[in-house]
Amino acid sequence: MLNTQRLEFVTRHFRDLQTIRFAPIPATMILTLVAHRMPPVSASVARGMLVVFALSVAGFYWWSTVAIRRRYGSVQVSREQARRMQRHPLVTALYMIQAAALVWFGFFARHTYFSDVYISSTILIVMLITILDSTNLASRRIAWAIGLVILFTAGPFLLDVDGGAAIFALAGTVWLALSIFDFLLLRRTFGEISSSPPTAAAEVVVHHV
């Protein structure tokens, strides 16, 4: 991979590579497997757990945002650039199929399927946007494709295991794994670019010619 491509990748996807900031959410999703086996708790304890969860999510998000900004700085990407992949023919087609499926499930099928179809199709589209984006590094596209395959092949078998807790934990594991992978990729890319400043800068010219 050329340094110009690395520079473009890390600039365009700087925000996408920081999903680690939401880590408490997938971590909690994984913990549902344990929580499922725990005895029922009173309403006040449940409310307290919810408050702790909300505070930990907000606190971790704030702390990690500040830490990343101090270490790596910040970038503003235009709305046009951010929504570039939304205009991909396959993504547009999938949105149309999703809308048609939701209308059909909403009116003619059992209403319980509505949220299942909505959540699964949204996850599929969001993951495909990353996989199809040619400005992403090949390793990131492969990692996300593996995550998508695991989720959609193992997922249907886990739907009824532990009252849905197993599929929740699987989704959390995939989410957390991809977040960690993205953050490590961000660190590695920055490390590679800035390891030898003059050479790294010169490569921009040398490799392109």
Place this chain on the structure above:
Amino acid sequence: MSKPLSILLPKPPAAEIQGDSLVTMLATLNRVVHEPARLAILTVLASCESADFTFLETSTGLTKGNLSVQLTRLEEASLICIKKAAKKNRTITTANILAEGRYQLRQYWRQMEEIRDSTAHPQ
């Protein structure tokens, strides 16, 4: 009847003609964009709306002093715009590429492609 002068003069070797055109092509390159550090800065800024000083420093691997000098040089050439804002007793410096900067960067890569093609397929 005298022959035209061009026939009498010895033809320069093909490599020399190619060398001359290569030198001409290289001479037309924008020196402000061609400098590796400035090219790296422009590449980053062309991929986003704006980036702050810390991001430019981390992504290009330049030192604070060098980055500051190169940013000033690019601003003087009207390729980028630098904004400074005070926030909690700190000055936040952000830079964004201008339309002229985008044009010059595209033009630069086009010239580089031409040079690569002319060296890869000599006539």
